[in-house]
Amino acid sequence: MAMIHDSIVKEDVVEHKLGFYPRIPADSIFTRENVTARTKLRAHLNTPLHLATMENKPNSIALLLSMGCRLSYNNLDMSAIDYAIYYKFPEAALAMVTHEQRAKEVMALRSDRHPCVTLALIAYMPRVFEAVQDKCITKANCKKDSKSFYIKYSFDALCPQLKMEDGNNVRRKSENVPKSQNIPLPALNIKYSFKFYQRSKLEVDALRLALNDPKYRPEPLCVINAMVAHGRVELLAHPLSQKYLQMKWHSYGKYFHLANLLFYCIFLIFVTVYTYLLMGSSENYSHTKKAAKCNLSDPMTFDRENKTEKNNVFNSDFESKVAMYTSTVAILAYNAICLIREAYNVKQQKWHYLVDPSNLVSWLLYISSTLMVIPTICNYFEEIQFSAASITVFLSWFELLLLLQRFDQVGIYVVMFLEILQTLIKVLMVFSILIIAFGMAFYILLSKVGPDETGHHLSFNSIPMSLMRTFAMMLGELDFVGTYVQPYYKSETDILLPFPMPTFFILGIFMVLMPILLMNLLIGLAVGDIESVRRNAQLKRLAMQVVLHTELERKLPAILLEKVDKDELIEYPNNKKCKLGFLDLILRKWFCNPFTDDAGLDLVLESSEDYITAELEKQKRKLRDISLVLEQQHTLVRLIVQKMEIKTEADDVDEGVSPGDTRVVPRWSSPRIRKKLRTASSFNK
Structure with missing residues (x-):
């Protein structure tokens, strides 16, 4: 009982100092009656941090966090950050998530209302989350033109924490994120930390153990997909998000996507060659059939002409048949591989697969191309073959147009x-x-x-x-x-x-x-x-990249992702860049690589306009604090004057009429104005 009494007394002293109980004298806080009353009032288990958040007191919140206030939950299973998000208090939320020492603990809080603070901030308070992203970018304390100047990106406040379940008990746990290795990008000597855009291997292993599912894989890129779902363009365009997508693109995105594009271009070449040879074969077939009908009356002449024609066109006809059979095998092999891939997509996406119109185009392409090449295997021509060939040629080139929408420069026109x-x-x-x-x-x-x-x-x-x-x-x-x-x-x-x-x-x-x-x-x-x-071009361009990486991570094995993913990178902007590879050079010249290094540096390095805006914001904050202090001092001085009944010199009048007794004479009632009005009226008459 003594420990509870001491704890309540300490919390009451803190609350009294922070201004939560202004009407209660300080001496009455320590009485047992007040302690009992506080115990009844605190039945809902609200801590001073809860009360400060409900009153939207950012200074009090910062003070409580600095004093080591515990981050607990009340009987409604809500923490202080949950109340800040629920009541839409950006000042209170900003004070908690940008605190110097306790920000990680705040971001690690989880409740039934907000299982992930990061996703809740993206949905309800994007400006607060943008401030969190800004805080995660640190720069070297040296001149910007120095070679040792670097920019470090830390994602500690951006990763959605795990909600661990062990049996029937739900444990709230703030895991210490391990430090990752310094792995630079291939084209830049940059270091970024991507721990909070993706879960580390230790976190995934812990979640598999808690869920008792060794094959469990978390949803890929949940933070970036939340930005896309809520249309947060400013968060997607932030340097933190840009560098993360750039890392994904350089690690595996460009290789798999270009391989898919190259694979499809080979299929497109076979389809085009097959249709061209099909028309040539049909012309030869119709010409031979017509000649046979015309020369039925003269069999000897027809035999001599037929042998000569066969000798002349034997080589070309043999080459065309080989090319047609090769194209047939290639088209059927491509369709078989694509059917396996589409079956896997149906298993993953389920009903969402049927909603996408591009999947309908793909299935029509597979069916028409199969109908086009089947008569070649049976060695006869039918009218359905030519109809299917026309549909196949159109759909195959249209599918190429759909594939190009993933690239930045040409993709935006396809989307439009x-x-x-x-x-x-x-x-x-x-x-x-x-x-x-x-x-x-x-x-x-x-x-x-x-x-x-x-x-x-x-x-x-x-x-x-x-x-x-x-x-x-x-x-x-x-x-x-x-x-x-x-x-x-x-x-x-x-x-x-x-x-x-x-x-x-x-x-x-x-x-x-x-x-x-x-x-x-x-x-x-x-x-x-x-x-x-x-x-909305910027959001669409970034959303296409997010969808690309999300689909790839769903299909790629976890072992490969663990090898190619990078946890953190450090950028040295003033060092000379490495030479671009042949693949990157082609992407930049033809497809315009969506992640150019110059654009990334422009986003990171502060311009003069950004510097002026930041300084103006600081000055506004200082003026706001000064005006608040002056108002408090004015109130205090007024109370002192009223208490001591002090009279100022302005209240004493030596002679004449008191300023309070003077009556303001209207301007239009003065004798001079009346005289002028009288003269003007007589002149008008």
Whole structure:
């Protein structure tokens, strides 16, 4: 009981000093009655840090953390940082997560409401998390033009801590993150620490042991994906995030993605060569068949010509067949590998796999390419082979366009194209009602109608053809003279205009609604979407890189990721850079590597504008503190004057009227103004 009494007395003294109980005298804190009252009030187990956070007192929070206040949970299983996030107090949260000594402990707190402080800050307080990122960047205490000047990136406050489960008990544990090795990037002598963008091997082993699952793999890049999910462009564009993505790109991203692109380009070459040879083989086949029919009357002549032709084209025909069979084997092998990959993606993504339209394009490509090459194995030609070949060629080149969207310079245009395509499809689905309406009207007016079946317009002879012709007319292909004017004046031709008045009336309405109104609406929507895509270009570019690395880490084995991942890097900006490799040179010249070193250094090194902004912020903070101190002193002096009944010299008046008794005379009631107004009124009369 004595220990509880001493603990409560100490906390009451702290709370009284911090201003939580201003009405209670300091002497009354130590009485047993007050201790009992405090015990009842503290039944919810709120510590002084909880109270300071609820009152949004950043100075008190910093003082409590410096004094060694414990980071505990109340009976609602909420810590102080949980209350700061719940009540949206950025000052209180900033004081805790940027504290010099206790910031790591605060970021390691976990509760049922906020299992991860890092993810909660990204979702609700991005500015606070940006300050945490700024605090993680430290620079050498020397001149910036010195060769020993370095920039160190520490991610200690960014890693989502593990929530350990051992049986039925949930243990909150702040693990000490081990120091990693100094592994520089290949093109720069830089050192970064990526511990808090990814879990270390010790943390993953501990989580596997706690979950009793030796094959458990944590969700890759959960912090970066949270930034993408909440649209935090400023956090993704931060140097800390940029260097982390750059490390991923240099470690394994560029190798796997370029290998995938090269592998697909080989498949595309085989598809193109096969379709070219297919058309040549069909021409030879039709020519031979036609010659056989023509020379049935003269068998001897046909045999001599056939032998000569076979001798001339034997070599070229043999080479083309070898090339076709080689392309067939390559296409079937590629489809088999891709089917295994797609099955793995279905197992991982489940229903999300069906939502992605690019997967539908891939499956159509696999099916059409298989139908294209199967007749070659059976050694005969069919009409379905040529139809499948046309679809395969189109989809294969379109798939190449989709693969290029992962690269920075060309990818943003592909993303813009797909966004506009999606918008246009939505609009056309709505206004397809007008296309059907006009198509059916033109079908009735211009097809074979009447007892004599007049009309005979081939473009409107059937309902599907009429709809296609109406859609073409919407794009500007009206053919007004040939379709409407000549049949109206020249009745001797086969093409007639059976109902001229309704036809011209419907045509006039069509000209106003479709080519003018609808097309301008579509153009306006397209231009508006382009502007919105340009505004969000930075987020889209970074999101594509995050998606790329996330998909790769889900598919790659954990052993390989542990070997290629780097934990920390240190950058020496003033040292001479290493020469770029051949692969990096090609990427920068052709695809424009999304992570240029110069851009990264510009983000890190402070410019004059950033320096001025930081200094102005410091001055504002100092002025705010000075004004607060002056206000407190003014209040204190006023209370002293009232208590001691002190009168100032301004209250004493030697002679004349007291300043408080003076009456302000209106300006317009003075004798001089009245005289001027009287003169002006007499002049007007």
